[in-house]
Amino acid sequence: MLLDGKKISAEIQAEIHKKVAALGRKPGLSVILVGDNPASKTYVKAKSKACAHVGIFSRTIELPATIAQSDLLKQIEMLNRDPEVNGILVQLPLPQHIDEKIIMASIDPKKDVDGFHPVNVGKMLLGEEGGFLPCTPLGIKVLLERSRIETSGKHVVILGRSNIVGKPLAAILMQKKAGCNATVTVAHSQSERLADLTRSADILVAAIGKPHFITKDLVKRHATVIDVGINRLPDGKLVGDVDFKAVSEVADHITPVPGGIGPMTIAMLLQNTLSAFLKMALFLILLASCQKKNPCTHFNGEAMSMPYQIIVGKSLSNKEQRAVKEVIEQTFAQVHDTFDNWNPDSEISKINHAEKETLIPLSPPLQNLLDLCSEMVTVSGGRFDPTIEPLKANANALDLADAIGWNHLSIHNGILKKDNRSTALDLGGIAKGMCIDWIVERLQSQGIEDLVVEWAGDIRALGHHPDQGDWLVPVNPALTVGKQPMAPIPLRNCAMATSRNIGLIDPLTLSATEKTPFSIVGACVIAPTCALADALATAAILFPTRKEAESWAQEVVEKYPDVRFWILSYR
Numbered sequence: 001m002l003l004d005g006k007k008i009s010a011e012i013q014a015e016i017h018k019k020v021a022a023l024g025r026k027p028g029l030s031v032i033l034v035g036d037n038p039a040s041k042t043y044v045k046a047k048s049k050a051c052a053h054v055g056i057f058s059r060t061i062e063l064p065a066t067i068a069q070s071d072l073l074k075q076i077e078m079l080n081r082d083p084e085v086n087g088i089l090v091q092l093p094l095p096q097h098i099d100e101k102i103i104m105a106s107i108d109p110k111k112d113v114d115g116f117h118p119v120n121v122g123k124m125l126l127g128e129e130g131g132f133l134p135c136t137p138l139g140i141k142v143l144l145e146r147s148r149i150e151t152s153g154k155h156v157v158i159l160g161r162s163n164i165v166g167k168p169l170a171a172i173l174m175q176k177k178a179g180c181n182a183t184v185t186v187a188h189s190q191s192e193r194l195a196d197l198t199r200s201a202d203i204l205v206a207a208i209g210k211p212h213f214i215t216k217d218l219v220k221r222h223a224t225v226i227d228v229g230i231n232r233l234p235d236g237k238l239v240g241d242v243d244f245k246a247v248s249e250v251a252d253h254i255t256p257v258p259g260g261i262g263p264m265t266i267a268m269l270l271q272n273t274l275s276a277f278l279k280m281a282l283f284l285i286l287l288a289s290c291q292k293k294n295p296c297t298h299f300n301g302e303a304m305s306m307p308y309q310i311i312v313g314k315s316l317s318n319k320e321q322r323a324v325k326e327v328i329e330q331t332f333a334q335v336h337d338t339f340d341n342w343n344p345d346s347e348i349s350k351i352n353h354a355e356k357e358t359l360i361p362l363s364p365p366l367q368n369l370l371d372l373c374s375e376m377v378t379v380s381g382g383r384f385d386p387t388i389e390p391l392k393a394n395a396n397a398l399d400l401a402d403a404i405g406w407n408h409l410s411i412h413n414g415i416l417k418k419d420n421r422s423t424a425l426d427l428g429g430i431a432k433g434m435c436i437d438w439i440v441e442r443l444q445s446q447g448i449e450d451l452v453v454e455w456a457g458d459i460r461a462l463g464h465h466p467d468q469g470d471w472l473v474p475v476n477p478a479l480t481v482g483k484q485p486m487a488p489i490p491l492r493n494c495a496m497a498t499s500r501n502i503g504l505i506d507p508l509t510l511s512a513t514e515k516t517p518f519s520i521v522g523a524c525v526i527a528p529t530c531a532l533a534d535a536l537a538t539a540a541i542l543f544p545t546r547k548e549a550e551s552w553a554q555e556v557v558e559k560y561p562d563v564r565f566w567i568l569s570y571r
């Protein structure tokens, strides 16, 4: 089977495009191209074209091959300081007289969307969240994940030990994490018995830059073959490191060249740039508020491709910090195992793929969440309805309409049953909030009284800021009508969630919400828990007009007196 990097990259780019459109401001990427290496020029052009496609502002700075290293460093320093620049990429290779290591180390690690800065390389090796992973290895990992190719326990043999592909890919795939857990061998030009190594690979990655080096006899039957090579033959044809035609006869999965890893690399660059923007934009204000007298303790990272930030309102000892990190990691792992539709083994994926009338026992956390979903379906008159999942994958499939509706599920005594095989759940409108609630409540039970947890724009605050009373939190920058972001909101012992109208499918009409002068731009909801705020914000944006949404919001506030709504419309 062909591993179609071009198709998966296009899917990821569509997801990024939606997220960027919801921001109200464009993330910015600056690419530095030194000299006129034709291959580098082609790659840079492709990167800037992809940026334009998803709504990221990109600028290519072309510098002569003769530029002095000191001048290049000055240029990078300017970009490091420019608040409009979220990501910086210096295209490699650089001319001989320039030291690549010095250049990579001069890029602000928070803008290093290539993941080549020593701080990011260190985080990658340690398996820490919060840094950037290099785009090509990350693209390989995501391609394998999205193609449902298991890496856990498998033998991955990587040919090539470059800093861009071989070394980082080995570091990533050996981590004790979902989508990794592989047994990794890195082979190179000095390796003996190379054929024995390649023939023992369940997943073979070729990144050596030698056209058609991997022949059929070097590949185990049923293996997965990933071709990172891009070689131009004398006749101008582009080929990989793998003899595609012959190897296809023995491999179960194989990437083509072009159309395999190249497009995935570009998609990951866009993803890293968006993530750099979100990390920077959302918490600038909160960070500033924490640089006062009493130090807070910060925990930053990324879970399920979305950045999180957790601030504890006091200085914590190393032991206390380790305990907090453990709660964070365990909770995100639980979310991955329970609610994550991208994880084929998650509880929700098993429900989604189950036959009708199968009895499925629910874990207590999922049962809790589904109970709240039931309540939200009722409260919202069916506007909040996670069974919209099948239409998300195929918005035109009207034959799937029969599968949509909460009434296709029955839950009794912790056992779930569907009456239609195609009924499936997307908990995206509530699970993020639930995860934030879990982190807050688990840290509270460890004795932490002052805390704010933010993940992808949703926030819950406990207690108060050590200097300033209520936590002053910025509203998700996605929620603006013009260019101005909303003023920060003081929060204490409550949560805030935002949703923006990005053409979600309304379960009542089975069509995407339309943009009219009167339609809703977005909604911000404050509630005692983040799951409640998340679900109500999702429901609010599905009303056709602000008037209708506000009249519903009034009824909700009567039922839940601690809830507050801000509903924004164009008019």
Ligand code: GUN
Binding pocket: 089, 090, 091, 092, 093, 114, 135, 136, 164, 265
């Ligand atoms: N040259 C080849 N691949 C890459 C890459 O991923 N990033 C940069 N900066 N240069 C490259």
